[in-house]
Amino acid sequence: MDSNDAVQHEETPDTHGAYPRLSDQQIEVLSVCGEQRKVRAGEVLFMEGQPCSHFFVVLSGKVAIVEGYGVDQRVVHVHGPRSFLGEMGLLEGQTAFFTGVVTEDGTILAVPVSELRGLLASEPALGDLILRAYLMRRSELVGRGAGFRIVGSEFSPDTCRLLQFAARNRLPHHWIDLEKDRQAEALLNRLGIAPSETPVVILGGDKVLRNPDSAELANALGLRRPAPEADTRDLLVIGAGPAGLAAAVYAASEGLQTTVVDDEATGGQAATSSRIENYLGFPAGISGAELAERAVVQASRFGAEINVPAGAVGLERRDGHYVVRFDDGASAASRTVVLATGARYRRLDAPGIEALEGLGVHYAATIWEARRCRADPVAVVGGGNSAGQAALFLARQSLPVYLLVRGGDLGADMSRYLVDRIERHPRINVLLHTEVREVNGTNWVEFVIVEDNRTGERRTLPVRALFVFIGAVPCTSWLAGVVALDSRGFVLTGQDALPACDEDEWGHLDRIPMALETNHPGLFAVGDVRSGSIKRVASAIGEGAMAVRLLHQRLREVGATVPR
Incomplete structure (x- = not known):
């Protein structure tokens, strides 16, 4: 035809x-x-x-x-x-x-x-x-489910990795399940691909990527752009969560040459939230992914360059500028840097969980994870707002949802409006004083063993997925020995960073670090990665905007032309 x-x-x-x-x-x-x-x-x-x-x-x-x-x-x-x-x-x-x-x-x-x-x-x-x-x-x-195709087994960690990357970056894609989709075998035969070679990504007709890593897939889709070191920009933002994107929007809108990088996806930890309901101006709430997408569009509209994935692995001072090295060997130079790498949910320490990460064990609750659960029972671990939002989101289709809270008061770390909804929800079972002791399953989560931390009594929950939201670990391992950190690994700023300041760097400036400035002049930290920050989307966005106001002073100090 x-x-x-x-x-x-x-x-x-x-x-x-x-x-x-x-x-x-x-x-x-x-x-x-x-x-x-x-x-x-x-x-x-x-x-x-x-x-x-x-x-x-x-x-x-x-x-x-x-x-x-x-x-x-x-x-x-x-x-x-x-x-x-x-x-x-x-x-x-x-x-x-x-x-x-x-x-x-x-x-x-x-x-x-x-x-x-x-x-x-x-x-x-x-x-x-x-x-x-x-x-x-x-x-x-x-x-x-339109767009490029991912062919692979739901029991393959690499398939889950590709699906998660596509979902986190909000890319149009269609998953063809190797076990359940009738067209999978015919498609692989036509392309000459053996099932053992999956997962594969099919782009533009018959262009095939065999089990690509995130960087390879991003390059093929045009997500990554070269950031040559010779091109010294005004601002380099490391991390594309709410704080980093806010800094990009305000800097680019003021005419500063701005580049944003992130090692996984735009949106940061906020993008894994199914609903943000206490953010000013959105009375009906907004998903973290949608908020991130709007911010990306806004930053791009003002001329900011956004590169994903690009993981920062090193930072150094060179000729009065900062040079950031990335995991692919590239580097980028900038007059100022904003550290907005955020924090990730802590891994749950329980026997059997590591082998099932991505195979029913999740650290985010987006549409992608929810679809994989179908109507199966699930468990959510955590007592904060993220865990509460995840439980409510998953309860739309899963039956039942077990919310496992280590403490004895659901309202201790969770907003009241969430507590009220959860306590009234017929599909959510709240188990206080409860901790996960073991996760079991062959190719997928089949059940978890939990324990009452007061009595030591154990019980088995037959769940098909486990969602973990238990505290945050700062993404600062690559900054150790370079930037002053507190005892938990968060970046020190302002007067807290003063004891770590070097006289050779600061002596000629006749000032101390500004509110969001680290122990190095022109190097700022905002959002969840900053020591003492309020872990809320609104405050992260505020800090991102505030950092741009402060970095103008640094640009004047180094003699850079600052746009009006």
């Missing part, structure tokens, strides 16, 4: 604002930076798995968005006149997850993406329309 025949489709109606029509005035604004082109049916505007350099507006004719073009293809949407193509990945420099095929002769307007970014900042109404539609499209695509 001819490829063009296979994508004939009636125009899809507007869906909840994800596919709006542009006005004559908006098209006129875009036309200043673009060019009109005649197109014919069958012409491919952009290809799945390849970068797209232009933003397209359909002036006349029709364009289909096709998944798996040429191989088991499926039409995702058809754009008619006044529609614009693309989704969030276009602005973030990612490769296309779909193919754009002209299905009816017409005219399109092609605007270089580099020009589009400028328009988003200078034309707020147009920018809001495009960004809102792109956010909704990305959410829709992720929700329906």
